[in-house]
Amino acid sequence: MQSQPNNRLHGIKLEQIVTQLVEHYGWRELASIININCFKTDPSVKSSLKFLRKTPWARDKVEALYLDTFC
Template structure:
């Protein structure tokens, strides 16, 4: 059986975002990654919608997640 070396393997975007919000809170998350969905009336649902459509923002979220591990 192959195991993936990818630390994001098996992690959904929702799991990653939820972890980051619990770790930083919305306010700090919005300061670290300055995107509207984190700074203006943030929610997991609206942020997921934006991140799924916006590859550069999703990449920043994934990179931040990896840096906290």
């Protein structure tokens, strides 16, 4: 296993990222910051993870918000 010193998200799972953002912002504010339907219509961590794993541009936005908020 190689170390990734330049990857600030190394070791943090996507589920942790989404959960922390929801706890911090709530679904409504999160949807206003990142305009994606999985945060707007019947949001859940499970449905968000499914969408974010298939959609790289949305995942990039969520990861960037996480870094801006918590790092």
